[in-house]
Amino acid sequence: MNTKLKALWGGYGTVLVLAAVIFILLPLSLDLFRLNLVGKYLTYAFVAVGLVLCWGYGGILSLGQGVFFGLGGYCMAMFLKLEASDPESTKIQSTPGIPDFMDWNQLTELPGFWLPFKSFLFTLFAVPLVPGILAFIIAVAMFKRRVGGVYFAIMTQAFAAVLSILIIGQQGYTGGVNGITDLKTLHGWDIRTDEAKYLLYYINGALLIGVVLLGRFVIGSKFGKLLLALRDREERVRFSGYDVANFKVFIFCLAAMFSAVGGAMFTLQVGFMSPSFVGIVPSIEMVIFTAVGGRMSLVGAVYGSLLVNYGKSYFSETFPELWLFLMGGLFIAVVMLFPNGLAGLSNQWREWRDRRRPKAGGTVTPLTAPPAGATPPPAGKDPLPPVASVGGGR
Amino acid sequence: MSQHVKKDEPALKAVARLLRGLLLGAAFLTPALALAAGPPTAEVNTTGLAVTDTTVTVGQLHSATGTMAISETGSIQAERLAIEQINEAGGILGRKIEIIQEDGASDWPTFAEKARKLLVNDKVAAVFGCWTSASRKAVLPVFEKENGMLYYPTFYEGLEESKNVIYTGQEATQQIIAGLDWLAKNKGAKTFYLIGSDYIWPRTSNKIARKHIENVLKGKVVGEDYFPLGHTQFGSLINKIKLKKPDAVYSIIVGGSNVSWWKQLKAAGVTADKQTILTISVTEDEILGIGGENMVGYYAAMKYFQSLDNENNKKFVEAFKAKYGKDAVIGDVTQAAYLGPWLWKAAVEKAGSFDVDKIAAASPDIELTTAPEGYVKIHKNHHLWSKLRIGEAQADGQYKVLYESELIEPNPFPEGYQ
Numbered sequence: 001m002n003t004k005l006k007a008l009w010g011g012y013g014t015v016l017v018l019a020a021v022i023f024i025l026l027p028l029s030l031d032l033f034r035l036n037l038v039g040k041y042l043t044y045a046f047v048a049v050g051l052v053l054c055w056g057y058g059g060i061l062s063l064g065q066g067v068f069f070g071l072g073g074y075c076m077a078m079f080l081k082l083e084a085s086d087p088e089s090t091k092i093q094s095t096p097g098i099p100d101f102m103d104w105n106q107l108t109e110l111p112g113f114w115l116p117f118k119s120f121l122f123t124l125f126a127v128p129l130v131p132g133i134l135a136f137i138i139a140v141a142m143f144k145r146r147v148g149g150v151y152f153a154i155m156t157q158a159f160a161a162v163l164s165i166l167i168i169g170q171q172g173y174t175g176g177v178n179g180i181t182d183l184k185t186l187h188g189w190d191i192r193t194d195e196a197k198y199l200l201y202y203i204n205g206a207l208l209i210g211v212v213l214l215g216r217f218v219i220g221s222k223f224g225k226l227l228l229a230l231r232d233r234e235e236r237v238r239f240s241g242y243d244v245a246n247f248k249v250f251i252f253c254l255a256a257m258f259s260a261v262g263g264a265m266f267t268l269q270v271g272f273m274s275p276s277f278v279g280i281v282p283s284i285e286m287v288i289f290t291a292v293g294g295r296m297s298l299v300g301a302v303y304g305s306l307l308v309n310y311g312k313s314y315f316s317e318t319f320p321e322l323w324l325f326l327m328g329g330l331f332i333a334v335v336m337l338f339p340n341g342l343a344g345l346s347n348q349w350r351e352w353r354d355r356r357r358p359k360a361g362g363t364v365t366p367l368t369a370p371p372a373g374a375t376p377p378p379a380g381k382d383p384l385p386p387v388a389s390v391g392g393g394r
Numbered sequence: 395m396s397q398h399v400k401k402d403e404p405a406l407k408a409v410a411r412l413l414r415g416l417l418l419g420a421a422f423l424t425p426a427l428a429l430a431a432g433p434p435t436a437e438v439n440t441t442g443l444a445v446t447d448t449t450v451t452v453g454q455l456h457s458a459t460g461t462m463a464i465s466e467t468g469s470i471q472a473e474r475l476a477i478e479q480i481n482e483a484g485g486i487l488g489r490k491i492e493i494i495q496e497d498g499a500s501d502w503p504t505f506a507e508k509a510r511k512l513l514v515n516d517k518v519a520a521v522f523g524c525w526t527s528a529s530r531k532a533v534l535p536v537f538e539k540e541n542g543m544l545y546y547p548t549f550y551e552g553l554e555e556s557k558n559v560i561y562t563g564q565e566a567t568q569q570i571i572a573g574l575d576w577l578a579k580n581k582g583a584k585t586f587y588l589i590g591s592d593y594i595w596p597r598t599s600n601k602i603a604r605k606h607i608e609n610v611l612k613g614k615v616v617g618e619d620y621f622p623l624g625h626t627q628f629g630s631l632i633n634k635i636k637l638k639k640p641d642a643v644y645s646i647i648v649g650g651s652n653v654s655w656w657k658q659l660k661a662a663g664v665t666a667d668k669q670t671i672l673t674i675s676v677t678e679d680e681i682l683g684i685g686g687e688n689m690v691g692y693y694a695a696m697k698y699f700q701s702l703d704n705e706n707n708k709k710f711v712e713a714f715k716a717k718y719g720k721d722a723v724i725g726d727v728t729q730a731a732y733l734g735p736w737l738w739k740a741a742v743e744k745a746g747s748f749d750v751d752k753i754a755a756a757s758p759d760i761e762l763t764t765a766p767e768g769y770v771k772i773h774k775n776h777h778l779w780s781k782l783r784i785g786e787a788q789a790d791g792q793y794k795v796l797y798e799s800e801l802i803e804p805n806p807f808p809e810g811y812q
C-alpha cells in the first residue's frame with residue numbers, strides 16, 4: 001500500500017467501512033424488525049459520538065447526556081403528538097383536539113409552550129437548539145467558574161435527575177411517566193409503515209455519518225489540538241493565553257446537539273418518547289457505549305453502541321432471567337481486556353505482534369513502533385482505563 | 395400478517411428459507427398425519443402465526459428484572475400455571491402451548507421493542523403481559539399496527555378500548571363506585587380524603603371518585619394529595635388527616651410507598667377503629683411487604699381475594715401453592731393474569747381459529763364459570779364483567795371478605811365522570 005493510499009485510508013477509510021456496514025451490510029443481512037432495532041441502537045451512537053468529542057478529547061465527562069437526547073426526542077414527539085391529536089381522532093375526549101394525556105389530567109386547553117410545536121419548521125430548529133441552549137447555559141455557568149472534572153460530572157447527573165423528576169411530575173404537560181405515546185404521522189406521512197422504517201433507517205444512517213464526519217473535522221482542526229492540550233494540561237493552555245472556558249462550552253454544546261439529533265431520530269423510529277431516557281441510569285449507559293467502543297474513536301463509539309445494545313437485546317431474548325449478569329460480565333470483560341475499548345484493539349494487536357516479532361524474525365526491535373492509526377493520542381500509553389479515569393478531565 | 399412479507403429480502407435467504415421449509419415439511423408430514431387431533435393448520439391459521447400441527451406459540455411479556463419485577467412475578471407465575479393446566483388437559487384445538495418469555499425490564503421502550511419482537515419475529519398467537527399503564531401504553535401501538543392480541547391483567551384507569559387487547563383486570567369505575575357506595579352505606583361516610591401516588595391511574599381514579607362522592611353520594615371531599623412514586627415521608631399527610639378528621643380516607647398509594655404509609659400511620663397512633671381507610675391498591679402481595687399487623691382492620695376494594703370461599707378458588711389456590719410453595723400469596727392481579735390464557739382458549743375454541751381478527755370478534759360474551767373469582771364474562775368493549783368485594787385486612791396478611799357486589803358492567807369511558 002503506497003503512502004498516499006494509506007493516508008487516505010487513515011483519513012476516511014474507517015468512515016467508509018462504517019458507511020458500508022450501515023448502508024449495505026446490515027440492510028442486506030437483517031430483516032426489517034432487526035434493522036429497525038439497529039436503527040434504534042444507532043440513535044444512541046449520536047450520543048456516543050458526542051461523548052468522544054467532549055469526554056475523549058475535551059476531558060469533560062458528562063453523566064447527563066440523556067437530558068439532551070431526551071429533549072431532542074421530546075421536541076420531535078410534541079410535534080408528532082399534536083399532529084396525531086386532531087379533533088377528529090380525539091373526539092371522545094372532554095376537550096377534543098388536545099393530546100390524550102392532557103385530557104386525562106383535566107387540562108382544557110393546550111399549554112402555551114406546546115403551541116410553537118404545531119410548526120414543523122420550528123420543530124426542526126428546536127430539536128438541536130433547545131438542548132443546545134440548555135447545554136450552553138449549563139456550560140457557561142460551570143466552566144466560567146472553572147468547575148470541572150468530577151464536580152462537573154456530578155452536576156450533569158443532578159440535571160438529569162432534575163429533568164426526569166420534572167417531566168414525571170408535570171404529567172399534564174409532559175405525559176408523565178408514560179411519556180408521549182401513540183405517534184402516527186409526520187406531515188401526513190405514516191411513520192409506522194415498512195417503507196417509512198426503511199427510509200428513516202437510511203436518513204438516520206446518513207445523519208450519523210454526517211455527525212461522524214463533522215466530528216473528524218473538529219478533531220482534525222486546530223481546535224481539536226487545543227482540546228487535547230486542555231484535556232491534558234488545562235493550566236498551561238490557559239497560561240498560553242487561551243480562554244479555556246469558551247472551548248469547553250463549545251464542545252459541550254456540540255455534543256449536546258449531536259445527542260438531540262439522535263433523540264429526535266429515536267422518536268421517529270420507535271414511535272414514542274419517555275422520561276426513561278432522561279434519567280441518570282440511561283445517561284451513564286450512554287457513557288458505557290462510548291467506553292466500550294473506545295473513547296478516542298468516533299467510529300469506535302458507533303460500534304460500541306451497536307455492540308452493547310445488540311448484546312442487551314440478544315442476552316435478554318435468550319436468557320430472560322440472567323441477562324443482566326451477562327451484561328455486567330461483558331462490561332467487566334471489556335474494561336479488563338481492552339481498556340481502550342474496541343477501537344484500541346488494533347493498537348493492542350499491533351503491540352502484541354511487535355512483541356512477538358523478535359522471536360519469529362530473530363531481530364530485536366528495541367522500541368515498539370508508535371501506533372500507525374490516525375487516531376490521536378496512542379490509547380495504549382494512557383495509564384488509566386477509560387472508566388477509571390472519571391476524574392481525568394482536570 | 396401477509397402484508398409484512400419482506401420485500402427487500404435477499405434472494406439467497408429466500409431460497410434457504412424455502413429449502414428449510416421443504417425439509418421441515420417432509421419431516422413433519424408423517425407424524426402430523428398420524429397425530430393430528432385438531433383441525434388442519436391451514437384452516438385454523440390463515441395469517442402465518444406460529445402454529446404447527448402440534449403446537450401453538452404464545453408470548454409472555456412482563457418485567458422479570460427491575461423495580462416492577464416484584465409485582466409482575468405473580469402474573470408470570472399465574473399465566474404459566476394456567477398454560478400448564480391447559481396443556482395437561484389436551485391443549486388448544488389439539489395443540490400444545492409453547493411459551494416464549496421476554497423481559498420488559500421495567501423499562502417502557504424495552505416493552506415496545508420486545509412486543510414487536512414477539513409479534514413480528516416470533517409470530518406468537520397471543521401475548522400475556524404488561525402490568526403498569528405505562529408499559530401498556532408503550533406496546534399498544536405495536537399491537538394495533540402488527541395486529542397482535544394482548545391479555546392485560548392489571549386493574550387500570552380505563553379511558554382505553556382496543557380490538558387488540560383483552561383487559562382481564564377492572565377498569566376504574568368497576569373498582570371505585572361500588573366501594574364508595576359501600577363506605578357511604580355501611581360506615582355512614584360523608585367526608586372523604588383522597589390520596590394517591592402521582593401518575594395516571596391514581597389521578598384518574600380519584601377524579602372518578604370525586605365526581606361520585608360529590609354528585610351521587612352528595613358527600614364532600616375534604617382533601618386530595620398526591621405523592622411521587624417511591625415517596626416515604628407521610629408525616630405531614632397524617633397530620634392533615636388528623637386535623638380534618640374525614641369519615642373515610644381513600645388511598646391509592648402504590649408499590650413500595652405503601653410500606654412507609656401504613657407503618658407511619660400506626661406509629662402516629664392512627665388505627666382502624668379511629669380512622670376508616672379504604673384502599674384499592676394494596677393486594678395480598680403488598681401486605682407481605684407492609685406486614686399484616688400494620689394493616690389490621692383497614693379495608694380494600696378488589697374483585698378477588700385469596701380467601702374467597704368457592705370451589706374454583708380452592709382448586710386454584712391449591713394448584714398455585716403446589717407449584718410455587720406453600721407461602722406463596724395470590725393478589726387480585728395474579729388471579730386476573732390467570733384468567734388470560736383461559737379466556738384466550740375459550741375464544742380460540744369459539745372462533746375455531748387462531749387468527750387474531752376472529753378471536754377479537756369471538757371474544758365478546760365469552761363466559762368463564764371456572765374463574766377463581768367466580769364468574770366472568772367478556773363485554774363487547776373487551777373488558778370483563780366482574781364483581782367487587784370489600785375485604786378487611788387481617789393480621790395474617792389475608793383479607794376477610796365483608797361484602798360482594800352484583801356483576802358490574804365495565805365502562806371504560808364513563809359519562810359524567812370525565
